[in-house]
Amino acid sequence: xxxxxxxxxxxxxxxxxxxxxxxxxxxxxxxxxxxxxxxxxxxxxxxxxxxxxxxxxxxxxxxxxxxxxxxxxxxxxxxxxxxxxxxxxxxxxxxxxxxxxxxxxxxxxxxxxxxxxxxxxxxxxxxxxxxxxxxxxxxxxxxxxxxxxxxxxxxxxxxxxxxxxxxxxxxxxxxxxxxxxxxxxxxxxxxxxxxxxxxxxxxxxxxxxxxxxxxxxxxxxxxxxxxxxxxxxxxxxxxxxxxxxxxxxxxxxxxxxxxxxxxxxxxxxxxxxxxxxxxxxxxxxxxxxxxxxxxxxxxxxxxxxxxxxxxxxxxxxxxxxxxxxxxxxxxxxxxxxxxxxxxxxxxxxxxxxxxxxxxxxxxxxxxxxxxxxxxxxxxxxxxxxxxxxxxxxxxxxxxxxxxxxxxxxxxxxxxxxxxxxxxxxxxxxxxxxxxxxxxxxxxxxxxxxxxxxxxxxxxxxxxxxxxxxxxxxxxxxxxxxxxxxxxxxxxxxxxxxxxxxxxxxxxxxxxxxxxxxxxxxxxxxxxxxxxxxxxxxxxxxxxxxxxxxxxxxxxxxxxxxxxxxxxxxxxxxxxxxxxxxxxxxxxxxxxxxxxxxxxxxxxxxxxxxxxxxxxxxxxxxxxxxxxxxxxxxxxxxxxxxxxxxxxxxxxxxxxxxxxxxxxxxxxxxxxxxxxxxxxxxxxxxxxxxxxxxxxxxxxxxxxxxxxxxxxxxxxxxxxxxxxxxxxxxxxxxxxxxxxxxxxxxxxxxxxxxxxxxxxxxxxxxxxxxxxxxxxxxxxxxxxx
Amino acid sequence: xxxxxxxxxxxxxxxxxxxxxxxxxxxxxxxxxxxxxxxxxxxxxxxxxxxxxxxxxxxxxxxxxxxxxxxxxxxxxxxxxxxxxxxxxxxxxxxxxxxxxxxxxxxxxxxxxxxxxxxxxxxxxxxxxxxxxxxxxxxxxxxxxxxxxxxxxxxxxxxxxxxxxxxxxxxxxxxxxxxxxxxxx
Numbered sequence: 001x002x003x004x005x006x007x008x009x010x011x012x013x014x015x016x017x018x019x020x021x022x023x024x025x026x027x028x029x030x031x032x033x034x035x036x037x038x039x040x041x042x043x044x045x046x047x048x049x050x051x052x053x054x055x056x057x058x059x060x061x062x063x064x065x066x067x068x069x070x071x072x073x074x075x076x077x078x079x080x081x082x083x084x085x086x087x088x089x090x091x092x093x094x095x096x097x098x099x100x101x102x103x104x105x106x107x108x109x110x111x112x113x114x115x116x117x118x119x120x121x122x123x124x125x126x127x128x129x130x131x132x133x134x135x136x137x138x139x140x141x142x143x144x145x146x147x148x149x150x151x152x153x154x155x156x157x158x159x160x161x162x163x164x165x166x167x168x169x170x171x172x173x174x175x176x177x178x179x180x181x182x183x184x185x186x187x188x189x190x191x192x193x194x195x196x197x198x199x200x201x202x203x204x205x206x207x208x209x210x211x212x213x214x215x216x217x218x219x220x221x222x223x224x225x226x227x228x229x230x231x232x233x234x235x236x237x238x239x240x241x242x243x244x245x246x247x248x249x250x251x252x253x254x255x256x257x258x259x260x261x262x263x264x265x266x267x268x269x270x271x272x273x274x275x276x277x278x279x280x281x282x283x284x285x286x287x288x289x290x291x292x293x294x295x296x297x298x299x300x301x302x303x304x305x306x307x308x309x310x311x312x313x314x315x316x317x318x319x320x321x322x323x324x325x326x327x328x329x330x331x332x333x334x335x336x337x338x339x340x341x342x343x344x345x346x347x348x349x350x351x352x353x354x355x356x357x358x359x360x361x362x363x364x365x366x367x368x369x370x371x372x373x374x375x376x377x378x379x380x381x382x383x384x385x386x387x388x389x390x391x392x393x394x395x396x397x398x399x400x401x402x403x404x405x406x407x408x409x410x411x412x413x414x415x416x417x418x419x420x421x422x423x424x425x426x427x428x429x430x431x432x433x434x435x436x437x438x439x440x441x442x443x444x445x446x447x448x449x450x451x452x453x454x455x456x457x458x459x460x461x462x463x464x465x466x467x468x469x470x471x472x473x474x475x476x477x478x479x480x481x482x483x484x485x486x487x488x489x490x491x492x493x494x495x496x497x498x499x500x501x502x503x504x505x506x507x508x509x510x511x512x513x514x515x516x517x518x519x520x521x522x523x524x525x526x527x528x529x530x531x532x533x534x535x536x537x538x539x540x541x542x543x544x545x546x547x548x549x550x551x552x553x554x555x556x557x558x559x560x561x562x563x564x565x566x567x568x569x570x571x572x573x574x575x576x577x578x579x580x581x582x583x584x585x586x587x588x589x590x591x592x593x594x595x596x597x598x599x600x601x602x603x604x605x606x607x608x609x610x611x612x613x614x615x616x617x618x619x620x621x622x623x624x625x626x627x628x629x630x631x632x633x634x635x636x637x638x639x640x641x642x643x644x645x646x647x648x649x650x651x652x653x654x655x656x657x658x659x660x661x662x663x664x665x666x667x668x669x670x671x672x673x674x675x676x677x678x679x680x681x682x683x684x685x686x687x688x689x690x691x692x693x694x695x696x697x698x699x700x701x702x703x704x705x706x707x708x709x710x711x712x713x714x715x716x717x718x719x720x721x722x723x724x725x726x727x728x729x730x731x732x733x734x735x736x737x738x739x740x741x742x743x744x745x746x747x748x749x750x751x752x753x754x755x756x757x758x759x760x761x762x763x764x765x766x767x768x769x770x771x772x773x774x775x776x777x778x779x780x781x782x783x784x
Numbered sequence: 785x786x787x788x789x790x791x792x793x794x795x796x797x798x799x800x801x802x803x804x805x806x807x808x809x810x811x812x813x814x815x816x817x818x819x820x821x822x823x824x825x826x827x828x829x830x831x832x833x834x835x836x837x838x839x840x841x842x843x844x845x846x847x848x849x850x851x852x853x854x855x856x857x858x859x860x861x862x863x864x865x866x867x868x869x870x871x872x873x874x875x876x877x878x879x880x881x882x883x884x885x886x887x888x889x890x891x892x893x894x895x896x897x898x899x900x901x902x903x904x905x906x907x908x909x910x911x912x913x914x915x916x917x918x919x920x921x922x923x924x925x926x927x928x929x930x931x932x933x934x935x936x937x938x939x940x941x942x943x944x945x946x947x948x949x950x951x952x953x954x955x956x957x958x959x960x961x962x963x964x965x966x967x968x969x
Contacts, residue, residue, distance in 0.1 A: 009879050009880070010879065010882075012887065013878070013879040013884060013887075014871060014875075014879070016884060016886075016887025016890055017862075017865075017866075017871055017875040017878055017879060017884070017887070017890060017894070018822070018862065018863065018865070018866050018871070018875070019820070019821070019822015019823070019861065019862035019863045019891050020822065020863075021822075021887050021888070023821075023824070023888065025815075025821075025825070026815070026821035028816070115812075116805065116807065116808070188929075189929060190886070190888075190929055191824075191826045191832060191834060191886070191888045191889050191927060191928070191929045191930075192824065192826065192886070192888040193825075193826070240886070240887070240888075241886065242824070242826075242886045242887070242888030242889075243885075243886045243888065243929050243930055245929070274828055275826070275827040275828060275829065487886060488884075488885045488886020488887055488888070488930060489885055489886070489930075490885060655882050656882070658882075659882045659885060659930075659931060659935070662931065662932035662934055662935075663885060663929075663930045663931050663932045664932075665932060666931075666932035666933065667929070689827070689829055689831070690827050690829065690831035690832060690927065691829075691831060695927055695929065697923075697924040697925075697926075697927060697933075698920045698921075698923040698924040698933040698936070698937060699920065699921065699924035701932055701933050701934075703934055704932055704934065728932075
């Protein structure tokens with residue numbers, strides 16, 4: 001049986017289950033100091049002075065630094081720059097020098113002998129802030145009258161993507177449907193807070209860092225330029241991380257401050273944020289207002305699509321730049337045939353925590369808006385929701401399809417697949433699992449029960465490249481070094497399976513090391529559902545290089561031509577003579593230093609390097625189906641059933657694919673119903689604990705059914721894999737909104753996420769304007 | 785008044801005696817003074833449950849207790865679950881049911897589940913057995929951001945059934961308990 005495709009137990013599990021994970025805060029070094037960040041308590045103001053004297057008097061306090069102590073005016077650069085966009089006026093300083101722009105903005109750092117003292121001393125740092133009026137509403141912020149966060153204004157970018165003649169499409173439309181949809185501000189919130197430990201390395205004059213994840217090589221480069229130090233002197237070590245979700249591992253102010261202080265003091269410095277800090281300091285995400293419209297012909301076929309979006313990016317442009325806005329409009333047409341499209345987005349800055357990506361960035365938002373639009377259109381057109389989608393989904397014959405847009409520096413080319421077949425399969429599966437029966441039974445019993453569905457297009461496998469090295473030793477042990485990183489999503493298991501499969505060895509013989517800048521100095525890290533696709537393909541290439549090298553050595557050892565060799569599992573021998581075969585371990589053992597089998601100057605041992613380059617992403621796709629109940633008294637939405645159908649190309653480890661989809665669905669349901677980072681009128685964040693930032697527990701999370709298909713292997717990589725990290729989240733907002741709309745028989749849009757009890761009660765009381773006529777009740781003819 | 789105290793505490797059967805600051809949390813004492821870093825801190829305000837340990841057998845949030853309050857107590861942490869080289873049945877079930885991804889919340893869920901499993905075994909055999917709704921309610925005490933909880937629920941339920949069956953076997957009762965009440969709602 002092939003190792004790729006097997007639901008093998010995860011190699012990460014035993015140590016994590018024993019409490020032997022190595023998370024950053026688990027590590028300590030002798031003589032370390034603890035850092036505590038002093039953060040702005042005001043949303044907007046002029047920072048007049050920072051008085052550190054009291055803090056320094058606290059016994060155990062070692063040092064307090066402010067912006068004045070930094071080596072110059074340091075701004076955190078954009079990692080994902082979009083050509084032609086200059087965000088330099090809006091970048092976040094490492095420490096605020098003269099203006100504070102959100103509650104939580106770093107202003108000073110306190111170092112002390114222990115974390116409790118550091119916290120005490122931080123409270124004694126006295127900030128004199130002349131408060132300015134905060135700007136909190138993105139529409140208001142975009143006006144000329146609004147107080148300015150920056151001399152350059154509050155609109156960081158205003159741009160559009162699209163193709164075709166949209167005006168003409170709308171001019172000849174039979175029906176035009178236009179709605180507003182607002183997506184709430186929420187974010188990844190990994191369960192492990194961010195943490196860093198940095199230690200000066202007297203041997204090299206450089207610094208060692210534990211706790212940088214996601215893109216360690218990129219962060220190494222940023223830090224090197226800020227410190228004026230060669231990147232090679234900065235060694236980022238592999239570490240366990242308690243969830244990433246897009247948020248963890250970007251370059252934040254602390255990623256400069258902690259290593260810089262360790263170098264300056266020549267003492268290890270450790271920093272672990274608390275949860276209240278995390279909720280105001282780490283990237284927020286998602287908040288957008290869509291005004292979306294579609295033009296339909298007399299048969300309900302889309303002629304054109306238009307979306308005008310306000311994106312509330314918070315106070316600065318951070319490392320993601322305008323990635324989320326760009327992805328939003330580039331991916332908005334989704335899996336549908338959209339002959340003409342115009343997506344415009346304005347990126348507005350407000351006095352809130354700055355934004356970045358959160359799992360399925362731009363797609364969660366855009367899919368919610370587009371799918372809600374299609375539901376409303378179905379009602380308006382008197383068509384079944386599924387039928388409307390069937391008429392508009394791209395057919396396999398239309399793929400590959402190039403849309404005249406680019407995102408993340410790549411052209412949008414939908415590669416392959418059968419979108420209508422997956423919709424049909426999802427609906428059949430939901431029926432088979434009893435969703436329809438439950439819908440009918442609940443309604444018969446008088447419940448406010450609704451069924452929701454949403455189709456979506458994902459993207460994954462972003463290049464441009466990834467690297468790997470595979471070595472097998474004389475005992476048969478395999479070491480895989482990968483430029484990917486792990487947040488706990490099972491990367492080691494998956495890369496190990498890919499290596500074992502290509503080498504024909506047992507997965508138990510494979511160890512995988514990721515996230516170490518010295519071992520893979522050109523690694524690009526893990527994000528954008530790229531790991532299995534790009535890092536997996538690099539490991540595959542490295543393992544194939546090992547086999548090629550082993551063939552060469554086996555030919556010499558057996559004294560026969562390579563052309564006469566055959567490879568069976570991990571053994572290479574003369575064709576038709578299995579008894580002659582040598583295992584990879586035997587070949588490695590025969591190729592040690594000084595072995596006569598090696599030619600002059602040839603490297604000893606048995607290793608291979610792989611680099612996988614790719615210019616286009618691959619586009620997985622799927623369908624979510626939900627059944628919800630609404631409590632008419634409290635307005636609470638309860639998710640009864642949930643299905644994620646997803647085309648993954650090829651599942652390396654089906655158990656883990658299902659796990660990604662289930663976990664993603666739970667997060668998406670949280671964003672659809674519960675999670676919201678709200679602010680009061682003074683710009684004070686209202687969700688700074690887990691009592692006020694409500695993530696789904698097991699009580700709010702249904703059993704998520706999963707239908708994973710492997711009908712459309714990705715043509716762009718040797719494994720055929722499509723990436724599974726985000727498809728569980730992408731359509732959750734859309735499917736829940738669809739189900740709520742169905743349960744309440746709304747004619748219009750649900751208007752906004754999250755669908756909190758207040759919002760539900762308002763909708764039930766007729767906030768969308770009109771009730772649907774019974775004949776077009778959206779829930780009835782679903783499976784016609 | 786001195787702000788330090790002498791504390792005696794037994795962790796996973798090992799006796800420790802140490803001096804801690806009166807305001808040091810039990811979680812910090814376990815992690816940073818005694819080296820039991822398997823106990824994790826996800827929120828430090830008692831919601832996420834990643835820091836759950838057993839205090840004289842009962843699950844507690846170790847972020848909400850001071851170390852000195854554990855004076856004279858037996859503390860059970862995740863490091864005490866595996867015996868020798870073998871994962872415990874519960875740990876193995878977590879792996880089998882894909883009940884963890886990043887593993888950060890996992891120690892808290894394991895300790896919470898251990899307390900529940902002990903309670904299940906101590907129940908009157910004539911009473912109701914473990915059920916999915918009951919386990920779901922238990923699991924709702926802690927937060928996980930990776931898995932969507934299903935694997936955790938399945939792992940705890942499977943372990944409860946297996947331990948009850950083993951206890952029945954040991955007691956020599958041939959009585960066949962029905963399967964767990966499955967309820968997908």
